[in-house]
Amino acid sequence: MKQLQIHSLNKSFDKQVIFNDANYDFVQGKVYGLLGRNGSGKSTLFNMIARNIPADSGEILVDADDGQGPQVNYPDIDVSMVYTQPHLPAFMTGAEFVKFFIEINSRRLTAVHTSQNAQDFLDLAGLSEADSNKLLRDYSEGMRNKLQMVVSLMLKPPVLLLDEPLTTVDVVAAHEMQQMIVNMKADSVVVFSTHIMQLAQDICDAVVLLHNHQLEELTGLDIHSQAFEDAVISRLTDEVTTNE
Numbered sequence: 122m123k124q125l126q127i128h129s130l131n132k133s134f135d136k137q138v139i140f141n142d143a144n145y146d147f148v149q150g151k152v153y154g155l156l157g158r159n160g161s162g163k164s165t166l167f168n169m170i171a172r173n174i175p176a177d178s179g180e181i182l183v184d185a186d187d188g189q190g191p192q193v194n195y196p197d198i199d200v201s202m203v204y205t206q207p208h209l210p211a212f213m214t215g216a217e218f219v220k221f222f223i224e225i226n227s228r229r230l231t232a233v234h235t236s237q238n239a240q241d242f243l244d245l246a247g248l249s250e251a252d253s254n255k256l257l258r259d260y261s262e263g264m265r266n267k268l269q270m271v272v273s274l275m276l277k278p279p280v281l282l283l284d285e286p287l288t289t290v291d292v293v294a295a296h297e298m299q300q301m302i303v304n305m306k307a308d309s310v311v312v313f314s315t316h317i318m319q320l321a322q323d324i325c326d327a328v329v330l331l332h333n334h335q336l337e338e339l340t341g342l343d344i345h346s347q348a349f350e351d352a353v354i355s356r357l358t359d360e361v362t363t364n365e
């Protein structure tokens with residue numbers, strides 16, 4: 122089983138503590154919602170897992186289920202991150218970008234038995250022929266988000282991180298992408314951050330709170346219940362009181 126393990130993680134920016142001895146193990150087969158107040162450190166956690174920024178201390182381990190067990194020095198390709206603001210090359214068309222993406226990831230796509238037909242990617246992203254031939258800089262934010270998500274999902278990475286992924290897409294696209302995220306849990310450890318409680322309740326199997334600089338799963342309540350929602354709000358409100 123693929124796993125993402127966070128052990129005794131510490132991170133501060135100057136004197137601002139973001140994580141203080143945070144621990145949590147995420148496993149394949151569940152969609153995890155990461156909930157926390159603005160500025161609590163959700164993006165910082167994802168960026169540490171994706172190795173964009175270093176932790177101060179502690180360990181982040183990935184078990185890619187390849188027989189080697191949990192690794193601190195996991196390869197970068199083990200983690201895919203879908204950013205709130207997509208990182209795509211502005212001066213390529215959607216079709217050119219997808220072809221380029223397939224070319225540079227051909228070995229990996231073969232290994233995970235994914236299509237290498239550019240049209241399949243474009244169809245999944247819901248892009249018409251006219252849109253596919255537009256420059257990415259001229260895409261709407263929602264179109265860029267959807268394309269970014271499709272290429273990340275196609276790689277079937279051991280760990281898939283989605284940073285507030287569905288905030289800019291239309292209702293139909295959001296519905297399709299929710300389904301894609303849920304399907305990904307069969308192959309990957311899936312963690313997504315969101316401020317939308319309804320979304321967390323709709324697609325998550327577990328909710329992890331970033332609360333008082335630690336990671337804590339909210340257990341013992343039906344995720345779909347009002348009591349669950351109340352408990353999330355109460356914990357996160359409690360944090361503000363504690364910080365004051």
Ligand SMILES: Nc1ncnc2c1ncn2[C@@H]1O[C@H](COP(=O)(O)OP(=O)(O)OP(=O)(O)O)[C@@H](O)[C@H]1O
Pocket residue numbers: 134139157158159160161162163164165166
């Ligand atoms: N490079 C940096 N240098 C200094 N402070 C930073 C840096 N990156 C993030 N921070 C601070 O760390 C805190 C956590 O930021 P982060 O973006 O991880 O929060 P978040 O939970 O993702 O927030 P939101 O829900 O608003 O997107 C914030 O106070 C932010 O200002």
